[in-house]
């Protein structure tokens with residue numbers, strides 16, 4: 001959905017033990033204003049770029065995956081640097097292991113991926129005013145009417161692959 005001018009997007013943790021490269025554009029970029037994201041980041045919202053797991057190449061280091069309680073009760077798997085403990089991506093069970101929620105703030109140039117949509121604005125911190133043009137929803141949204149046709153097609157392919165792996 002977001003155009004980045006075809007530039008290579010890389011990022012990593014603070015101590016640089018973990019480095020990754022993203023292949024292509026994200027499926028969608030969320031700014032999540034839920035209380036869980038506020039607590040986990042210590043700030044007003046989390047910005048996550050959704051990518052298929054096979055579009056996230058680990059260039060250096062292997063993350064520790066820490067299971068963290070989540071709103072659904074199923075736990076969020078957060079990939080953290082084994083040394084500095086910064087989180088670089090996570091999986092939510094609802095979306096499946098095939099989708100990685102990349103922490104946009106860990107990119108070398110995070111300005112490349114502004115949010116496509118603000119979610120869970122029902123718990124948005126009151127001092128924060130979103131731009132009038134921003135797409136925003138109180139909680140979750142309908143993928144079919146929000147994602148680009150290309151992203152929906154990529155999602156279909158990802159689901160087919162997941163099914164084939166389970167069979």
Ligand SMILES: [Zn+2]
Pocket residue numbers: 013014015016017018081082083084085086
């Ligand atoms: Zn690190």
Ligand SMILES: [Zn+2]
Pocket residue numbers: 032033034035036037038046120
């Ligand atoms: Zn959230």
